[in-house]
Amino acid sequence: MRVLLTGSEGYLGTVMAEVLAEGGHDVVGLDSGYFIGATLGPEPERPPLIRRDLRDVSAEDLTGFDAICHLAALSNDPLGDLAPEVTYDINHAASTRLARLARDAGVRRFLYASTCSVYGASGTDEALDESAPLAPVTPYAESKVRVEADLHDLADDDFEPVSLRNATAFGFSPRLRADIVLNDLVASAVLDGEVVVRSDGTPWRPLVHARDIAEAFLSCLEAPREAVHDQAFNVGMDSENRRIADIAEVVAEAVPGVAVRITGEFGGDPRSYRVDFGRISRAVPTFKPTWSTLDGARELADAYRRFGLTRPMLRERFTRLARLRRLQEEGRLAEDLRWR
Ligand SMILES: NC(=O)c1ccc[n+]([C@@H]2O[C@H](COP(=O)([O-])OP(=O)(O)OC[C@H]3O[C@@H](n4cnc5c(N)ncnc54)[C@H](O)[C@@H]3O)[C@@H](O)[C@H]2O)c1
Numbered sequence: 001m002r003v004l005l006t007g008s009e010g011y012l013g014t015v016m017a018e019v020l021a022e023g024g025h026d027v028v029g030l031d032s033g034y035f036i037g038a039t040l041g042p043e044p045e046r047p048p049l050i051r052r053d054l055r056d057v058s059a060e061d062l063t064g065f066d067a068i069c070h071l072a073a074l075s076n077d078p079l080g081d082l083a084p085e086v087t088y089d090i091n092h093a094a095s096t097r098l099a100r101l102a103r104d105a106g107v108r109r110f111l112y113a114s115t116c117s118v119y120g121a122s123g124t125d126e127a128l129d130e131s132a133p134l135a136p137v138t139p140y141a142e143s144k145v146r147v148e149a150d151l152h153d154l155a156d157d158d159f160e161p162v163s164l165r166n167a168t169a170f171g172f173s174p175r176l177r178a179d180i181v182l183n184d185l186v187a188s189a190v191l192d193g194e195v196v197v198r199s200d201g202t203p204w205r206p207l208v209h210a211r212d213i214a215e216a217f218l219s220c221l222e223a224p225r226e227a228v229h230d231q232a233f234n235v236g237m238d239s240e241n242r243r244i245a246d247i248a249e250v251v252a253e254a255v256p257g258v259a260v261r262i263t264g265e266f267g268g269d270p271r272s273y274r275v276d277f278g279r280i281s282r283a284v285p286t287f288k289p290t291w292s293t294l295d296g297a298r299e300l301a302d303a304y305r306r307f308g309l310t311r312p313m314l315r316e317r318f319t320r321l322a323r324l325r326r327l328q329e330e331g332r333l334a335e336d337l338r339w340r
Contacts, residue, residue: 019214062101
């Protein structure tokens with residue numbers, strides 16, 4: 001298939017570009033390029049790129065594609081708080097506009113990167129399936145809920161939207177993100193010899209490797225219409241539903257000799273959700289996630305050491321919020337996150 005991959009220059013996008021190409025698909029990327037150059041290790045091989053802000057995509061950009069994997073977004077809860085109205089513009093309005101243009105251009109399948117953050121402050125320890133109530137607690141998560149609803153309205157005989165509610169990702173990508181829990185805790189272990197959890201460590205946070213997310217997209221891209229049309233799928237593994245304190249213990253196992261410190265302070269993040277990942281494996285049996293948190297923590301520790309990760313790199317290159325703020329302070333990005 002000819003596939004347009006938005007967000008192709010990001011943490012998940014660089015990994016997904018490789019997985020889709022390995023699957024035999026012809027991939028073209030689309031990205032505004034906020035994180036180009038913010039790389040750990042060698043530059044990744046990249047597909048041809050349409051360098052474009054999602055808000056400016058035109059119908060011509062979309063002609064000739066069989067499918068779109070839509071990842072471009074301000075990509076996490078704290079980022080959404082940077083400028084909620086910009087988050088809604090990019091993550092909601094521009095995403096729904098992209099889907100509408102895609103449908104009009106005859107693009108059949110539209111795979112949307114949603115998130116398990118839609119379950120937000122779930123208030124339960126029960127594992128939530130896709131029919132559970134949504135309880136988003138940030139503009140980021142709310143924007144994902146709105147796009148899922150819009151995609152449902154757009155679904156028809158010729159347009160097959162699928163929402164993949166990804167668990168929190170982990171694992172190596174050349175466009176590393178250090179602002180996601182496992183990647184962050186492994187960095188503290190390697191750089192400080194200590195794993196510090198700045199909360200009481202009790203919230204549930206299901207985890208999934210970046211490569212397994214890419215494999216889920218590949219499987220949904222190739223699945224028959226009746227298996228995926230107008231569906232939402234939680235993407236992850238039941239075994240990797242973990243409390244944050246437990247994630248810290250896994251990191252200590254992967255990086256021997258480090259101590260775990262749970263500060264017990266109030267973290268200000270009410271999100272806690274345990275998730276049931278059964279539906280995707282029943283509907284799309286070709287999807288078989290393989291990466292445990294422990295394997296991912298070992299992979300990350302090895303990559304951090306091999307490529308010489310330092311604290312300043314972590315802050316300046318690999319923390320999404322800090323990098324966008326710095327681009328704004330330098331006058332390169334406007335308030336609305338358009339390039340000047
Ligand atoms: N990483 C996770 O833990 C996780 C979990 C669940 C869902 N997701 C979703 O997966 C997607 C990718 O996440 P990621 O971790 O790779 O994030 P990322 O920040 O590394 O990548 C996002 C990419 O989108 C691009 N982008 C942002 N705004 C854009 C715009 N206006 N126009 C064009 N391009 C734009 C950025 O330049 C970047 O390359 C996001 O939609 C995110 O919400 C991620």
